[in-house]
Amino acid sequence: MQTKPTFAPQLVIPNGVTDISFYLKAFGATELRRFSNDDGTIHVSELSINGTLFHLHEQTGHSAAVSPDKNNGTTVTIGLFVDDVYAVVARAVEAGATITSPVQDYDYGYRQGDIRDPFGHLWMIEKVI
Template sequence: MSKNPTFAPQLWIPNGVTNVDFYINAFAAVELRRFSNEDGSIHVSELSIEGAIFHLHEETHNSASFSPARYQGTTVTIGIFVPDVDAVMASAIAAGAELLSPAQDYDYGYRQGEVKDPFGHIWMVDAVI
């Protein structure tokens, strides 16, 4: 374990989801472990993108946290820095993401674009230029 602080987002997905291949196909994520419910739906899936850990949790009726679909949106954008923004954006779109903002260069030194994953989470794909 790293001695330095790291962020590990907890993303909520709709109840009953059994397939999270989007993250594997879009971002080359690796599923490190999964705990499933009796019906095969995901209780928690721990994924890594090049060592950056995040978790997917299933929304339940008793949950204080919820997937973006419950309120037609999200309050958080997940930023991911990658070597090739265009390649990752293309991969995400091919895997089922919705293009929100095409990749472009900005005066503040980033190339970035935005996509929405199939569960409603917004991803800002960045690279320093």
């Protein structure tokens, strides 16, 4: 049986994080499971947005992946397709995101707005129009 390839991004967060409620409030994510460190901080959290998985993983010394604050930036923008771009961007801002590019319609047929989440990850909230 062949498995259909799927993406499950792993977003690196700083060490010592305990509150990831941004993703639940902004995107309606559900936390499926969590692996905590002895001090209660998050080692790994597995989340789902409408059945699409992604993980938050604390920064570790044995990985080349670092949280965006380590280099004051990131090389990845996560595209999230939604029904109402304006509403999701507004919820994300209310939950702690900052707008890096306001919502607008583009001549190539997309409505898009860019935000930076509280951990520095960039998200492009978008819809085909």
